[in-house]
Amino acid sequence: MSSPPYNALTLYTAGTPNGLKPVLILEELGLKYDVKPINIMTNEQKQDWYLDINPNGRIPALKDGDLRVFESAAIMLYVTDLYDKEKQFTYDYGTALYYEMLSWIMFQMGGIGPMQGQANHFRAFAPVYSAYGIKRYTDETKRLYGVLEIRLSKSDWLAGDKYTIADMANYSWTRGGPMLDIDMSEFPGVQKWLKRIEDRPAVQKARKIPDTGRSEEDIQKMIAGAKARVDALMGTAKDETVKDEL
Ligand SMILES: N[C@@H](CCC(=O)N[C@@H](CS)C(=O)NCC(=O)O)C(=O)O
Structure with missing residues (x-):
């Protein structure tokens, strides 16, 4: 299997503080991504299909092809590590x-x-x-x-x-x-x-x-x-x- 990035991003999110975080970096980088809104009022984030993406049953989560990332900060780090090649919104790892x-x-x-x-x-x-x-x-x-x-x-x-x-x-x-x-x-x-x-x-x-x-x-x-x-x-x-x- 090849290594990420796969340039096939789908963000599962809702209009909340944690839900906004990954959107901020995806938009700054001008990346192409699909948005799948999750209705947390009806507990869509607790459904089995979603728990396969985020076992914690909360938003947000990200898929890049078959790879999943959950926890908002992990998503932001994934996006900058893999897609912010110029380090516009992060710093070189290890510095x-x-x-x-x-x-x-x-x-x-x-x-x-x-x-x-x-x-x-x-x-x-x-x-x-x-x-x-x-x-x-x-x-x-x-x-x-x-x-x-x-x-x-x-x-x-x-x-x-x-x-x-x-x-x-x-x-x-x-x-x-x-x-x-x-x-x-x-x-x-x-x-x-x-x-x-x-x-x-x-x-x-x-x-x-x-x-x-x-x-x-x-x-x-x-x-x-x-x-x-x-x-x-x-x-x-x-x-x-x-x-x-x-
Ligand atoms: N530590 C998690 C927290 C995620 C979180 O608490 N998300 C809230 C919305 S801001 C949520 O999904 N609430 C619905 C629930 O608790 O089931 C992260 O940073 O991603």
């Missing part, structure tokens, strides 16, 4: 900057992603109102934004002096800070970096993939509705507030 980039990617995968994901869950999707859960995960998300701020108050980009997949990975999540009512003006370096990234044509295109037919306004309304549903549980039997621990 100091490569490991600096990898560190910021892991920071997102092990920190911002899981913590902000839990904060979003407690704030907008939980079947109970848990002030403890909201506070714990929102505070940790803010602490992590503070770590980004230390770097971005002194530098335009996370790793070295160019836009890399480390910026893309962290951007996908931090752009959603306002959903947690995080005051982004507390992080001015992060705010400027978000704007720098948002202005890129490839980013604007990527944000419309997969095409859900929903405008930004519709998405904001949906989030506001979800938060109102959780708020309405406050003070009811589904309120798990543990006031002493706050």
Whole structure:
């Protein structure tokens, strides 16, 4: 069997922070790829055919011919390793900057992603109102934004002096800070970096993939509705507030 790349890319994704990450690099490189939207509302990602591609039953996943890659950062690394020959959005493997980039990617995968994901869950999707859960995960998300701020108050980009997949990975999540009512003006370096990234044509295109037919306004309304549903549980039997621990 020949070695990759196979130039036969299919991305399985949805309109979520992790779902956006691979789209950002695929679009920057102008690669040809098919998109298979996965409906996570109906648990399509738990179906047997999909578990063959991603045994973790989550989006995103990538196929290149018969080869599969799962976990969003693994997909970004696969795409840059195999398709970014000029190293436009990565660094040469084995160099100091490569490991600096990898560190910021892991920071997102092990920190911002899981913590902000839990904060979003407690704030907008939980079947109970848990002030403890909201506070714990929102505070940790803010602490992590503070770590980004230390770097971005002194530098335009996370790793070295160019836009890399480390910026893309962290951007996908931090752009959603306002959903947690995080005051982004507390992080001015992060705010400027978000704007720098948002202005890129490839980013604007990527944000419309997969095409859900929903405008930004519709998405904001949906989030506001979800938060109102959780708020309405406050003070009811589904309120798990543990006031002493706050
Ligand atoms: N560590 C995984 C996380 C993937 C993940 O949590 N994806 C979410 C959407 S952002 C998902 O598939 N949720 C549906 C589910 O949990 O079944 C990655 O980075 O790819």
